[in-house]
Amino acid sequence: MPERNRQVLLKRRPEGMPVPGDFDIVDAPLPEPGTGEVLVRGIYLSLDPYMRGRISGVRSYARPVEIGEVIEGRVVGQVVRSNHPDFRAGDYAFGGYGRQLYSAVPGNSLLKLDPAEAPISTALGILGMPGMTAYIGLADIGQPKSGETVVISAASGAVGAVAGQLAKRQGARVVGIAGGADKCRYVKDELGFDAALDHQGSDLGAALDAACPNGIDVYFENVGGAVQAAVFPRLNDFGRMIMCGMIAEYNDKTPRPGPNLGAVVRKRLKIQGFIVGDQRHRHGEFRAMAAPLVKSGQLKYREDIVEGLDNAPEAFIGLLQGKNFGKLLVRVGDDPTR
Amino acid sequence: MPERNRQVLLKRRPEGMPVPGDFDIVDAPLPEPGTGEVLVRGIYLSLDPYMRGRISGVRSYARPVEIGEVIEGRVVGQVVRSNHPDFRAGDYAFGGYGRQLYSAVPGNSLLKLDPAEAPISTALGILGMPGMTAYIGLADIGQPKSGETVVISAASGAVGAVAGQLAKRQGARVVGIAGGADKCRYVKDELGFDAALDHQGSDLGAALDAACPNGIDVYFENVGGAVQAAVFPRLNDFGRMIMCGMIAEYNDKTPRPGPNLGAVVRKRLKIQGFIVGDQRHRHGEFRAMAAPLVKSGQLKYREDIVEGLDNAPEAFIGLLQGKNFGKLLVRVGDDPTR
Numbered sequence: 001m002p003e004r005n006r007q008v009l010l011k012r013r014p015e016g017m018p019v020p021g022d023f024d025i026v027d028a029p030l031p032e033p034g035t036g037e038v039l040v041r042g043i044y045l046s047l048d049p050y051m052r053g054r055i056s057g058v059r060s061y062a063r064p065v066e067i068g069e070v071i072e073g074r075v076v077g078q079v080v081r082s083n084h085p086d087f088r089a090g091d092y093a094f095g096g097y098g099r100q101l102y103s104a105v106p107g108n109s110l111l112k113l114d115p116a117e118a119p120i121s122t123a124l125g126i127l128g129m130p131g132m133t134a135y136i137g138l139a140d141i142g143q144p145k146s147g148e149t150v151v152i153s154a155a156s157g158a159v160g161a162v163a164g165q166l167a168k169r170q171g172a173r174v175v176g177i178a179g180g181a182d183k184c185r186y187v188k189d190e191l192g193f194d195a196a197l198d199h200q201g202s203d204l205g206a207a208l209d210a211a212c213p214n215g216i217d218v219y220f221e222n223v224g225g226a227v228q229a230a231v232f233p234r235l236n237d238f239g240r241m242i243m244c245g246m247i248a249e250y251n252d253k254t255p256r257p258g259p260n261l262g263a264v265v266r267k268r269l270k271i272q273g274f275i276v277g278d279q280r281h282r283h284g285e286f287r288a289m290a291a292p293l294v295k296s297g298q299l300k301y302r303e304d305i306v307e308g309l310d311n312a313p314e315a316f317i318g319l320l321q322g323k324n325f326g327k328l329l330v331r332v333g334d335d336p337t338r
Numbered sequence: 339m340p341e342r343n344r345q346v347l348l349k350r351r352p353e354g355m356p357v358p359g360d361f362d363i364v365d366a367p368l369p370e371p372g373t374g375e376v377l378v379r380g381i382y383l384s385l386d387p388y389m390r391g392r393i394s395g396v397r398s399y400a401r402p403v404e405i406g407e408v409i410e411g412r413v414v415g416q417v418v419r420s421n422h423p424d425f426r427a428g429d430y431a432f433g434g435y436g437r438q439l440y441s442a443v444p445g446n447s448l449l450k451l452d453p454a455e456a457p458i459s460t461a462l463g464i465l466g467m468p469g470m471t472a473y474i475g476l477a478d479i480g481q482p483k484s485g486e487t488v489v490i491s492a493a494s495g496a497v498g499a500v501a502g503q504l505a506k507r508q509g510a511r512v513v514g515i516a517g518g519a520d521k522c523r524y525v526k527d528e529l530g531f532d533a534a535l536d537h538q539g540s541d542l543g544a545a546l547d548a549a550c551p552n553g554i555d556v557y558f559e560n561v562g563g564a565v566q567a568a569v570f571p572r573l574n575d576f577g578r579m580i581m582c583g584m585i586a587e588y589n590d591k592t593p594r595p596g597p598n599l600g601a602v603v604r605k606r607l608k609i610q611g612f613i614v615g616d617q618r619h620r621h622g623e624f625r626a627m628a629a630p631l632v633k634s635g636q637l638k639y640r641e642d643i644v645e646g647l648d649n650a651p652e653a654f655i656g657l658l659q660g661k662n663f664g665k666l667l668v669r670v671g672d673d674p675t676r
Contacts, residue, residue, distance in 0.1 A: 053604070060604050061575065224600070237399065243602040257595030262562070264581040264611040266391070266398050271609040273602040 007100035017251040023313040031104035040096035042077040045330040046124040052250040070098040094123035115337040125327035126301040130158035132286045133276040137242040142218040146171030154222035156183040158327035204230040224249040243273035302326030345438035355589040361651040369442035378415040378434035383668040384462040390588040408436040432461035453675040463665035464639040468496035470624045471614040475580040484509030486555035494521040496665035542568040562587040570597045581611035640664030
């Protein structure tokens with residue numbers, strides 16, 4: 001076991017698209033777990049689009065990462081040393097902190113993972129925050145009815161892939177939007193969406209018209225930008241727009257204009273945003289629904305695993321450019337369960 | 339009793355702000371009530387902002403008025419001749435049709451009015467579609483909680499005045515936005531809003547900051563344009579935007595851009611539109627709540643009454659320019675109840 005920690009720090013706030021020089025990668029002493037705390041060796045670190053907001057310094061629903069601090073992020077790992085009665089060395093757990101090899105965190109912030117129930121990495125993806133985001137957005141805002149048409153952007157991503165599969169299970173016609181032929185093939189053939197449209201194609205509007213002959217009832221928004229502009233005018237009366245994220249705009253230096261809201265009145269649209277962190281108390285409800293479906297193979301997922309902490313900045317930049325294919329993880333340590 | 343009808347017809351579709359030449363005023367034969375129908379002599383004709391959409395020819399939630407047709411509109415009047423068992427000559431009723439002196443309409447589309455309950459003109463205003471619009475928007479979308487801040491645009495108008503008074507009754511801090519000092523004085527001193535801001539003033543944003551020290555929780559949107567642009571960035575987390583209308587944009591030849599929707603995610607906003615006509619079945623519920631409050635003077639209202647059918651086009655154009663002060667009506671015949 002190494003004696004030293006290694007961390008990715010925020011060196012300066014990115015201007016537009018982040019560059020590797022916005023981050024520092026440094027060695028640091030091993031953290032010492034305090035009373036009630038646990039020392040966790042990271043195995044998988046999660047890279048998620050929301051982190052772009054956290055390093056921007058803009059006031060939002062959460063405190064920003066400050067210059068010189070470890071980049072925020074969820075971790076799946078293994079307990080090295082425990083000062084908490086519920087954990088002992090060797091336990092697998094979700095809930096370490098940050099883009100680093102080791103972290104000392106309160107034991108009561110951890111969730112013990114059973115590798116027999118599901119691969120431990122899924123606690124960062126389909127059974128974690130991204131999967132629950134898909135579930136909450138559909139349950140609380142989209143509420144698709146059988147036979148309705150649901151469009152999902154970033155459909156091969158960690159959230160979109162789950163949202164589409166859940167909407168299918170609720171009887172909706174599901175159309176995914178993704179970048180490139182490989183992702184579209186995956187969305188349609190592997191995940192079972194009714195159609196998949198390539199936003200890199202020539203005319204997304206025409207493709208939506210063809211794939212959604214009855215218009216669009218629910219739009220699960222992960223992307224913004226040109227995709228939002230193509231979907232919005234095609235929403236049906238009483239359409240719902242689940243505002244989950246707008247990754248295509250996260251690096252804009254000035255915000256783009258949005259759609260004219262006159263249609264919201266005429267069509268009685270609902271445009272509603274949500275943050276999954278507001279719903280932490282429903283994690284049990286979500287996991288009870290989703291874990292059996294993952295185990296039985298009825299809910300499919302795909303992971304894009306990058307090796308080594310030092311590759312995290314580049315992988316994160318790739319995520320913001322749509323280069324990942326599936327839930328993006330960084331493996332920073334040996335996974336004895338695989 | 340005159341032998342002839344007189345009507346305002348759509349002569350051509352307005353380009354931008356309507357002009358008097360977009361309308362024809364013509365004499366016509368008296369309509370003949372068919373089986374089950376009633377001949378209604380109009381007393382008050384309603385002029386409402388939504389009519390701008392109906393004469394634009396744009397597909398919407400309702401069929402447009404075609405060239406050469408009578409302009410749509412609600413009417414309060416008196417039964418002249420009845421082929422329906424529930425009505426007889428002399429009855430007062432809500433529900434004639436269109437910008438004309440006489441109309442023949444199905445008896446089962448009429449609502450009999452009791453002048454002892456409330457002035458019959460209120461069936462077009464505070465106890466009619468505009469009042470119910472305010473009620474539905476607050477009940478179904480805004481849902482202000484006690485102590486929250488509610489901002490209402492077009493606050494002296496037929497909808498805004500009711501919305502503000504109802505929100506006050508629900509314990510909210512209510513800030514109105516209106517055009518000009520007279521309307522603002524009325525909103526604050528007569529209607530009892532906590533504050534009234536003049537959108538013709540120099541800096542609406544600064545005025546909102548001063549009047550809403552705790553931000554804005556609910557925005558009742560009747561206006562759009564610069565007022566919307568000032569309110570939107572001041573919405574609090576979990577803010578609700580009741581999308582009722584955007585009168586400042588109804589004459590735009592091309593739609594203006596709207597707000598960037600990134601804030602909808604970050605702040606978990608809800609932006610939702612509605613059309614009161616979808617909720618006709620709740621008219622009884624609304625009237626049972628509102629009529630006693632009107633009778634007791636607890637809900638105040640103001641009417642802006644223009645005399646004579648031939649003045650309707652100019653009055654309607656004035657409505658779109660914000661020149662009316664209170665619910666705009668055209669009196670086209672003698673009101674024996676006043």
